[in-house]
Amino acid sequence: MNGPHDLGGQMGFGLITPEGESAALFHSEWEARALALTLCAGALGRWTLDESRHARESLPPAVYYGSSYYEIWIRGLESLLTKHGLISAEELATGQAAEAMAHPRRLAPDAVGPALARGGPTDRPLQDAPRFRPGDKVRAKVMHPRGHTRLPRYVRGAVGVIEADHGGHVFPDTNAHGQGEAPQRLYTVVFDGRALWGDDAESGLQVSVDAWESYLDPA
């Protein structure tokens, strides 16, 4: 979707505020709790990482831009929890909930280490031969799907070169919507700065994205 998250090349946000290497990762205790809540709720297995990204980018633009990073996470999490029936809108509104037995997949403290170590690899075997080879010229499709996609707007329609073939990976555009992993081949595609930004490009710039096969056409 052409959501507020798709920020590459947007203007007007201002200067970057670098932080020292020793600056605190969490600026308040609630940020740490927001991160941990999101990971624990994700461990219940009711949604994928792709769906959780889609929940965040589906926030109304004014809300997204008006929220701090972990506030976006919490709003996304609330939406996932209610959508999947784990909590009700009333519970969320009142902050009250009846006590219940532990969920069979509730993440236990001793399971945290193994779960983080396991992660969630997305590589999958593929039967089909690659459609593109390193060195091939490709055009990123012009597309404006209403659902989740990982092809940023700033590369759509631009011609680049295949640099690497990473084999099969879970396809976010289906996986985010409960339509299965439908793995596709993933490539690194490099664009010259001028192919993306025309005369406004900085000199000597190359930008790459990682793009699934169906995002690309031969050029």
Place this chain on the structure above:
Amino acid sequence: MPHDHSDHDNHLDPIEARVRALETILTRKGLVDPAAMDRIIETYSEDVGPKNGAQVVARAWAEPDFADWLAQDATAAITSMGFSGRQGEHMQAVFNTDGVHNLVVCTLCSCYPWPVLGLPPTWYKSPEYRSRAVYEPRAVLAEFGVTLREGQQVRVWDSTAELRYLVIPQRPAGSDGLSQAQLAELVTRDSMIGAGLAQVPT
């Protein structure tokens, strides 16, 4: 902290109250164990951070065979040092050279190699960085105090899939004869994102 609202039942910031309410609901419903939350926060506050990545870089500087392995199969090379897992399942190391400076961003969200760098700093997740890194990286680098050599190209890696990128900064002049532990001290977090350079030994 001054309050400009009159709700005396609640002395928390609205977002603080919101997170606390959600934690309470999820705990009461048996969905979340607060002790597991504590464990996650401890892990990323104390155990996992850029010191891991600095060890990888120092070893790449000191051992050419390891650098080759890192270039060919970063996931295996980094896993062999004990750094793997969530948000580092598929790794790629990108090496700065005299000709090319690498910079990593995630324009669509905040993808970042957790096992080697920990959680991302706030600027990395900000709209300011995400919008500008792919469009005017030299201007961005200047805000970090980094001036590139004349003619040095910039390569920006937008992390749009589950590949996670670790920049291997150039080994600084004057670092001959240092141990790997001493070399690792020169490797900053920002240098492994590409928003900085390795420190020059004093």
